[in-house]
Amino acid sequence: RNIAAAKASGIPYVIIPVNVFSIFWLVSFSLWLPILHRLPTSWTSPWLQFMHPEWAYLLGHRPFEEIGSDIFLTVSPGRLQLWVADADVINQITTRRNDFPKPLKLYKRLDLYGKNVVSTEGSTWRQHRKVTAPSFSEKNNELVFTESLHHAQALLKLWTGDSGDESRTVRDPAADTMRFALYVISRAGFGVRVLWSHEEHEQEATRQDEVLMGTKPPPGHKLSYREALNSLLENIIWTQVFPKWFLAYSPFKNHKHLYVAINEWGKYMEELYEAKKLEIQSDQKSEGMDLFGALIKGAGMVPEADRDKGQSTQKQTLSDSDIFGNAFVFMLAGHETTANALHFSLVLLALNWNTQRRLQEDIDKTLHGKSISEWDYDEDFPKLFAGMGAAVMNETLRLIPAVTAIPKTTLKDRPQPITLQGRRVVVPGDCHVSLDSTAVHRHPRYWPCVPTGQGQNITNDLDQFKPERWLLDASDANSVSNADRPVSFDDEDLRGPSGLDTSSSLFKPIKGSYIPFSDGYRSCLGRRFSQVEILAVLAVIFREYSVELAIDPFSSDEQIDSMPKGGAERQKIWQKTADRANYLLRESLSSIITLQMRGNQIPLRLVKRGNERFIFQ
Numbered sequence: 001r002n003i004a005a006a007k008a009s010g011i012p013y014v015i016i017p018v019n020v021f022s023i024f025w026l027v028s029f030s031l032w033l034p035i036l037h038r039l040p041t042s043w044t045s046p047w048l049q050f051m052h053p054e055w056a057y058l059l060g061h062r063p064f065e066e067i068g069s070d071i072f073l074t075v076s077p078g079r080l081q082l083w084v085a086d087a088d089v090i091n092q093i094t095t096r097r098n099d100f101p102k103p104l105k106l107y108k109r110l111d112l113y114g115k116n117v118v119s120t121e122g123s124t125w126r127q128h129r130k131v132t133a134p135s136f137s138e139k140n141n142e143l144v145f146t147e148s149l150h151h152a153q154a155l156l157k158l159w160t161g162d163s164g165d166e167s168r169t170v171r172d173p174a175a176d177t178m179r180f181a182l183y184v185i186s187r188a189g190f191g192v193r194v195l196w197s198h199e200e201h202e203q204e205a206t207r208q209d210e211v212l213m214g215t216k217p218p219p220g221h222k223l224s225y226r227e228a229l230n231s232l233l234e235n236i237i238w239t240q241v242f243p244k245w246f247l248a249y250s251p252f253k254n255h256k257h258l259y260v261a262i263n264e265w266g267k268y269m270e271e272l273y274e275a276k277k278l279e280i281q282s283d284q285k286s287e288g289m290d291l292f293g294a295l296i297k298g299a300g301m302v303p304e305a306d307r308d309k310g311q312s313t314q315k316q317t318l319s320d321s322d323i324f325g326n327a328f329v330f331m332l333a334g335h336e337t338t339a340n341a342l343h344f345s346l347v348l349l350a351l352n353w354n355t356q357r358r359l360q361e362d363i364d365k366t367l368h369g370k371s372i373s374e375w376d377y378d379e380d381f382p383k384l385f386a387g388m389g390a391a392v393m394n395e396t397l398r399l400i401p402a403v404t405a406i407p408k409t410t411l412k413d414r415p416q417p418i419t420l421q422g423r424r425v426v427v428p429g430d431c432h433v434s435l436d437s438t439a440v441h442r443h444p445r446y447w448p449c450v451p452t453g454q455g456q457n458i459t460n461d462l463d464q465f466k467p468e469r470w471l472l473d474a475s476d477a478n479s480v481s482n483a484d485r486p487v488s489f490d491d492e493d494l495r496g497p498s499g500l501d502t503s504s505s506l507f508k509p510i511k512g513s514y515i516p517f518s519d520g521y522r523s524c525l526g527r528r529f530s531q532v533e534i535l536a537v538l539a540v541i542f543r544e545y546s547v548e549l550a551i552d553p554f555s556s557d558e559q560i561d562s563m564p565k566g567g568a569e570r571q572k573i574w575q576k577t578a579d580r581a582n583y584l585l586r587e588s589l590s591s592i593i594t595l596q597m598r599g600n601q602i603p604l605r606l607v608k609r610g611n612e613r614f615i616f617q
């Protein structure tokens with residue numbers, strides 16, 4: 001039946017023997033693939049390449065080139081799936097939200113604390129989006145900026161010691177950047193400043209009006225806020241596999257601990273909720289409020305003073321459980337994505353010394369050596385957003401987007417016509433749709449690129465990290481930015497964060513060709529939030545430090561010191577480390593909610609600028 005539907009669609013298709021995203025295949029594919037790869041190519045071509053669940057990230061745009069179309073279907077007994085790498089088709093899909101809704105089944109487990117803006121569709125989603133979108137205000141971004149500067153300095157202390165001079169190997173930079181992003185969202189999202197363990201002795205020195213959370217659980221709690229948060233989010237995957245009640249009875253200790261963490265974080269949220277309700281009712285802090293406060297206010301909580309003006313009859317538009325549901329997805333959507341972008345930016349910069357130097361020069365020029373306490377969101381963020389830091393961030397998200405296949409669907413018995421390069425084709429009903437960001441991000445039709453290789457093997461540099469491509473002539477008449485062709489939202493309140501996806505003074509991707517934050521109606525509400533956070537932390541790090549690959553697995557510091565600077569011996573060691581890093585970036589990333597490095601680390605080191613050990617001409 002699926003093959004018949006694919007044939008009738010007019011879209012090229014490839015038949016594959018199983019649904020690659022079925023639980024059966026996800027848990028067992030690593031056993032089958034090596035066997036399948038031994039079969040003669042004539043038996044397995046072209047379908048075998050689509051049997052790896054991460055093929056979209058691994059292969060980029062290549063399969064589309066081979067098939068000769070920027071959309072195609074994979075057809076298995078369990079599923080019809082459309083893969084899209086055509087910017088215009090992506091545009092059609094993201095702007096027709098009723099024709100191509102989200103497949104809600106995939107999002108069900110995000111309702112751990114209640115329904116929310118990520119996991120709903122139709123009129124329920126409209127209601128959630130209308131109430132949540134205004135929370136992501138410029139005032140909140142200012143708070144994100146300040147808080148990111150604070151935690152970036154704490155992160156630096158963790159990596160370089162109190163004096164800032166120690167060059168320690170950071171064994172698991174992904175874990176540290178995750179913590180960083182978690183602590184930023186904790187304050188800018190919920191008004192809770194979490195203390196890093198190495199910060200706790202400085203507790204007295206911080207401001208009086210902040211809710212501070214350290215390692216000790218307050219009365220009435222089994223876990224500290226930090227432990228509840230870390231434990232909940234580090235183990236979140238189990239909540240996607242098992243229902244919550246099962247975790248309480250599971251024989252595994254980490255499941256039981258997770259169950260406690262879920263309840264504990266819920267309890268903290270309830271306490272914060274009560275405190276914020278009082279705050280709002282007494283009309284405190286209405287400016288620059290954290291996301292949770294703004295959400296509660298947006299849901300219909302009225303300040304005491306306004307009640308006399310007859311507003312007390314205003315109905316609360318989201319239930320308490322909806323408010324908790326949204327608070328949770330802010331936390332979830334808001335930390336892992338940003339942390340990954342930061343982690344991968346650092347690794348890619350460590351692999352590309354010249355780019356790093358250009359970034360440092362740009363930061364020096366932008367901030368004129370001002371001390372961090374003098375940095376100002378209104379004055380400095382726009383400059384960072386138009387410079388090399390933004391080019392690094394955009395390029396990292398181009399190469400390693402958090403979501404490699406943004407999921408949509410067509411409804412059963414509701415096939416949808418689309419236009420592909422002027423030709424009408426019909427996407428069958430009940431078909432999963434994946435907006436393939438890794439493919440469209442590496443499509444030579446849309447991106448400035450340099451040809452590489454020779455003769456038959458001629459290809460391009462779009463698989464490589466080159467932030468400089470964003471610094472090309474921004475006035476290029478052929479390029480049309482997302483802002484130039486905005487989605488005509490039927491209700492402006494649904495729009496979400498202000499500002500452009502990318503700065504108008506950088507290269508402007510054609511609409512639909514750059515989708516790290518998705519696009520259209522269901523685009524990311526936290527885009528600006530994360531851009532502010534990433535640029536702030538990059539500026540704090542690179543104004544004073546350089547990042548290097550830690551060579552520990554291959555050589556000791558003493559051995560390196562005994563080798564001439566810039567010489568072949570050092571280069572050989574560095575190259576081995578770089579080869580390992582490149583291999584891991586390619587082979588050890590997989591998607592569970594977001595695309596991350598799993599089971600491996602690329603250790604890094606920060607060194608004071610001027611003390612770099614691995615610069616080669």
Ligand code: HEM
Nearest residue numbers: 333334337338341402403516517518522524525526529530
């Ligand atoms: C680099 C960082 C980020 C990336 C790459 C990113 C990416 C995305 C993507 C691809 C989507 C669409 C997902 C889908 O359709 O299933 C999305 C949606 C969303 N993101 Fe982000 N995100 C980032 C940061 C954030 C932050 C910091 C927050 C909040 C604090 C956030 C909140 C949301 C929300 C609420 C939605 C759902 C919007 C809706 O469906 O109406 N994101 N994000």
